[in-house]
């Protein structure tokens with residue numbers, strides 16, 4: 001029997017400004033449940049990691065929210081212009097780093113092997129990678145969903161061996177991201193069950209691994225998705241930019 005807190009992680013993507021972030025975080029703290037029964041994180045653009053840390057001093061309530069990055073380099077240091085190392089993220093006390101988001105796989109041609117290496121770099125620095133996997137619409141329509149997500153997860157399992165129980169998985173069907181089209185709770189649960197079985201075969205501690213759902217999760221559909229047996233939280237894009245909606249999702253995960 002799984003006894004674990006759900007995780008609600010916001011993925012701000014390339015949105016925000018110093019002023020807008022402060023307003024959003026202030027509103028979140030004002031509406032934040034006193035004892036949330038779930039863990040909450042926001043994955044912010046890299047330039048705003050320092051702002052978040054500074055705001056924790058001014059708004060102590062913010063310490064209830066963990067900080068995450070949206071990507072991390074697979075490299076340790078050196079001539080890798082534009083990249084951010086796991087050690088740098090750690091200096092800002094990042095608890096999480098998203099790796100392999102479909103937008104990075106699509107626009108930056110990230111491969112399964114690179115995503116696995118990024119997860120490894122994060123783990124080596126004590127950062128929990130939120131490993132995103134998911135099929136495209138064409139793959140789903142061709143009946144290849146299971147094959148695709150298993151291949152993506154297998155690469156991460158292969159590279160990370162016994163550390164695999166330290167990762168978070170986010171199943172994000174590409175066709176559901178930012179489109180308003182959500183997988184039904186049953187569709188999502190079916191894939192999560194496949195992933196759970198794959199993790200179980202890889203580690204004795206698979207019950208520790210949170211499998212989040214992401215893709216147009218919002219205030220209206222969160223409760224039904226989060227009630228599924230193998231859905232351990234959400235990776236929330238658009239709805240994480242609206243404090244009211246994000247707070248509603250946090251409440252749904254705490255129920």
Ligand code: PGA
Pocket residue numbers: 011172176177178179214215216217235236237238239
């Ligand atoms: P969305 O994004 O909630 O806006 O669909 C989720 C994600 O891409 O992580």
